[in-house]
Amino acid sequence: MSRRDERVVLAGVDGSASARHAAVWAAEVAVRRGAVLRLVQAYVVPSPEVSGVAVTAVREGFRSRAESGVAEAENAVLAKWPSARIERAVVDGGRVGVLLRECANAEVVVLGSRGLGGFTGLLIGSTAVSLAAHAPCPVVVVRGRRPDDPPPAAGPVLVGLDGSPDSNDALGYACEEAVARGTALAAVHTWNEITPEGKLRAPGTRPQDVAATGRRRVDEQLAPWREKFPDLTIDVVVVQGRPVRTLLELGADARLVVVGSRGRGGFTGMLLGSTSQALLVHSACPVAVVRPDGPRS
Incomplete structure (x- = not known):
């Protein structure tokens, strides 16, 4: 099966507990469907009025932080779903644009209910509405009773x-x-x-x-x-x-x-x-x- 034909479940992560719960929830869907779980973190580098060397250091710092967030999500997934097939992606860009591009080949995109870094305030303002209104696949926001609680495992x-x-x-x-x-x-x-x-x-x-x-x-x-x-x-x-x-x-x-x-x-x-x-x-x-x-x- 080529990469284009691969079934994909997409999870947007950012290093927060909420995003890790979302990644684990998405992993269950991916394992059940025989799909790849693609963990994606977006980050945006500000444009400081400093030298080129400093800009490079800032960019590397943001990317390193994003990579840590993806690694934490992957560890959480493998602890619960060791058979999950996982891809990791760290992308420089706005969260809405990155996820809309990524979900073009996905069966579902899964997000946490709140976050840090690239996905801060995901449900505030137009971000969630934009994804739900324009994504070519179902959009799932994973929530629990309290902000950092895992989602319920029982009920209809x-x-x-x-x-x-x-x-x-x-x-x-x-x-x-x-x-x-x-x-x-x-x-x-x-x-x-x-x-x-x-x-x-x-x-x-x-x-x-x-x-x-x-x-x-x-x-x-x-x-x-x-x-x-x-x-x-x-x-x-x-x-x-x-x-x-x-x-x-x-x-x-x-x-x-x-x-x-x-x-x-x-x-x-x-x-x-x-x-x-x-x-x-x-x-x-x-x-x-x-x-x-x-x-x-």
Whole structure:
């Protein structure tokens, strides 16, 4: 198999505990898929107003620090997954651009929830949104209950559904992850006073009717996946409320939350507004964002 044909799981690292947890999480995926785990650290060298010799020393210092971060991540991976096939890359460049180039050939890109060095503030501002919006593969942010905690090793996989094509791709990814991890899938649909078309519901609308309609849509969306994965336990959760609050509450006992990159109804703007930011910053478990054109295993 040529390098171009090699299956790759990408992990962005930076020397932080969070990044090491992400690398170990990514290694499990890589070993399961028979893929190479590619550990990548980006670093940016400032432009000091000093002599050429000093600039060279600064550059070497930043690169040395980056190489140490990758080595620490590799050691953490091999301690848990000694059979993992690992590649290491240290790249001079901005984190978003580096990872977007790297993930062109990856099946999934995995990141920690906070970091140091080249990935400081990864989830603050536009970085996470840029990766999730433009990466050609699913993007997973690995989180635990507290900032430096490892991700949970038990619980179901949750997926947010709204009937859109995006949520259907997220559903496929979630099914595959649940099967691979030997756990159940919880398909979550929320509804509230706003219709999928963005209008207020008519006065007198009965909550039980809205819930029943939502349940029928979810069952229809699940039907082909139940057929494809007959041994997978799929629980349907249809509740009145806001999607982010519901997923955060249910995610407290989950091992992974999966959402689409766009949607309608309760999950509209998942990557562009406060909903996505809340999930990425506050979830008690890893969060996977799946684009409709992103490849799966």
